[in-house]
Amino acid sequence: MSETGKSQLIRRNQLREECVKAFYSLIRAARIHQANNQLIVQTAKEFVRTVVELSKDAGDVSIQFMGRRIYVQEKKLIFRPETVTLFDGIIDYFDKRAVQGIRLRPTIKDAKGVDLLAFIRLLNDAEKQDRPREWLLAQATPDKHPWVELLQEAYGADAMEEGDRKNRGLRSYAHVMESVQEIARKLTARQSTGLNRARRVLQNMVDLIMEDEPLFRALSTIRFYDDYTFGHSVNVGILSMCLGKRIMLSKKSLETLGLCGLLHDLGKIEAPKNILNKPGKLTDEEFEVMKRHSMDSVRLIVKIQASRDRKNDILLAPFEHHLKYDLSGYPKTDRSSALSLFGRILAIADVYDAITSPRVYRKSVLPPNRALGFMWEGVGKDFDPILLKIFINMLGVYPVGTLLVLDTRKAGLVVEPPEDAEGPLEWARPWIVLLKRDSGNGHRKFVKGETINLAEKDPKTGHYRHTIVKSLNAANYGIQPIDFIR
Numbered sequence: 001m002s003e004t005g006k007s008q009l010i011r012r013n014q015l016r017e018e019c020v021k022a023f024y025s026l027i028r029a030a031r032i033h034q035a036n037n038q039l040i041v042q043t044a045k046e047f048v049r050t051v052v053e054l055s056k057d058a059g060d061v062s063i064q065f066m067g068r069r070i071y072v073q074e075k076k077l078i079f080r081p082e083t084v085t086l087f088d089g090i091i092d093y094f095d096k097r098a099v100q101g102i103r104l105r106p107t108i109k110d111a112k113g114v115d116l117l118a119f120i121r122l123l124n125d126a127e128k129q130d131r132p133r134e135w136l137l138a139q140a141t142p143d144k145h146p147w148v149e150l151l152q153e154a155y156g157a158d159a160m161e162e163g164d165r166k167n168r169g170l171r172s173y174a175h176v177m178e179s180v181q182e183i184a185r186k187l188t189a190r191q192s193t194g195l196n197r198a199r200r201v202l203q204n205m206v207d208l209i210m211e212d213e214p215l216f217r218a219l220s221t222i223r224f225y226d227d228y229t230f231g232h233s234v235n236v237g238i239l240s241m242c243l244g245k246r247i248m249l250s251k252k253s254l255e256t257l258g259l260c261g262l263l264h265d266l267g268k269i270e271a272p273k274n275i276l277n278k279p280g281k282l283t284d285e286e287f288e289v290m291k292r293h294s295m296d297s298v299r300l301i302v303k304i305q306a307s308r309d310r311k312n313d314i315l316l317a318p319f320e321h322h323l324k325y326d327l328s329g330y331p332k333t334d335r336s337s338a339l340s341l342f343g344r345i346l347a348i349a350d351v352y353d354a355i356t357s358p359r360v361y362r363k364s365v366l367p368p369n370r371a372l373g374f375m376w377e378g379v380g381k382d383f384d385p386i387l388l389k390i391f392i393n394m395l396g397v398y399p400v401g402t403l404l405v406l407d408t409r410k411a412g413l414v415v416e417p418p419e420d421a422e423g424p425l426e427w428a429r430p431w432i433v434l435l436k437r438d439s440g441n442g443h444r445k446f447v448k449g450e451t452i453n454l455a456e457k458d459p460k461t462g463h464y465r466h467t468i469v470k471s472l473n474a475a476n477y478g479i480q481p482i483d484f485i486r
């Protein structure tokens with residue numbers, strides 16, 4: 001690229017950043033100042049200038065976020081130490097209003113200052129509404145503000161393209177994870193925190209799970225190597241909600257169940273780090289300390305600012321999650337009544353995610369199919385038999401994310417359960433994506449190869465084309481299955 005080309009590119013990137021900066025200043029200034037205030041007038045001018053400038057060769061200017069990234073005119077802005085607070089601020093701002101962003105038209109240059117400010121005020125006020133996006137859409141109509149459009153997430157399955165489907169899932173995952181991190185952070189800092197954000201992002205996740213449960217089962221294989229507790233909490237929430245969907249729980253109950261999953265290990269934020277992250281086996285005393293976390297989760301949930309009813313709904317399951325079906329486990333109890341339904345669901349999702357996740361002290365873990373086999377040994381004693389059966393049925397013989405080695409010495413990742421399987425032989429023959437060693441020097445060790453159906457037979461011999469030799473846990477090889485799933 002020529003020098004002028006390069007400098008133009010740098011200039012445009014700067015301009016995109018300036019546009020976001022001006023937008024952020026404007027929303028903040030509008031909170032405290034009147035329309036005729038000098039600061040407001042200046043920031044509004046600056047904002048309009050950047051939009052008009054950017055629109056010169058690209059038409060409309062969109063500002064939106066995806067995951068933890070900001071995009072202006074569909075170009076990702078680079079995170080720099082100086083822009084972290086700004087970008088995080090914008091992401092949280094849109095997120096709290098349940099919109100993806102805004103699209104501005106070049107006609108903004110003709111908008112009156114008061115109209116522009118009126119729109120910014122609507123955006124600001126939306127935070128206080130129960131359903132901010134719906135409220136905004138009703139208020140900020142095109143006839144009043146023709147130069148701007150709210151970018152909302154379209155949840156309809158037919159509006160989704162494949163790549164979009166995964167991004168939407170990943171975004172929902174990130175939002176849910178952030179909501180539990182925020183609760184934990186605030187409780188640690190002894191600040192007040194509520195459940196509204198977590199509930200809102202879970203509502204969204206429940207909607208998506210209703211449409212596309214397989215995607216969320218795949219997302220639940222995401223492993224965080226340095227932030228185990230929160231990734232685990234999200235995965236337990238997802239697996240619990242998927243299981244809850246299988247037993248026909250209502251959307252409202254799924255949301256509550258998801259919240260139980262999200263908060264079940266909250267008490268671990270109070271556990272001493274040296275015990276929590278200890279490589280190697282815990283001593284009896286250390287294990288006694290760790291055992292306190294389910295009771296601590298309950299104590300911390302009580303501290304959250306929410307109505308008593310709402311909290312009552314989510315106290316029992318976190319308390320019970322280490323109690324077994326036969327009431328052994330901890331915290332020790334002399335009750336004879338059975339565990340709650342949510343407690344029994346959490347116990348299954350919790351153990352499954354824990355034993356398939358690599359940890360500091362246990363680098364090598366069971367492949368998902370062997371983990372299910374191991375859990376089955378505890379059926380009726382550790383786990384509710386009916387729920388465990390449904391759980392195993394849901395994940396399949398080789399759950400998505402299992403790494404399979406074939407007789408040809410090729411390895412593939414399970415990406416989809418078998419199609420129309422008619423008997424046990426076919427249940428064990430899912431679709432896989434072959435993994436090829438990456439010859440480039442990228443950070444990934446593998447790239448996607450051919451997709452094959454293990455149920456496929458050779459028409460000449462009538463035999464299956466491929467034989468599975470063994471199964472492995474993808475996480476042991478640093479593979480995130482979701483990277484290979486469409």
Ligand SMILES: [Fe+2]
Pocket residue numbers: 264265293294321322
């Ligand atoms: Fe736990």
Ligand SMILES: [Fe+2]
Pocket residue numbers: 232236264265350
């Ligand atoms: Fe757990």
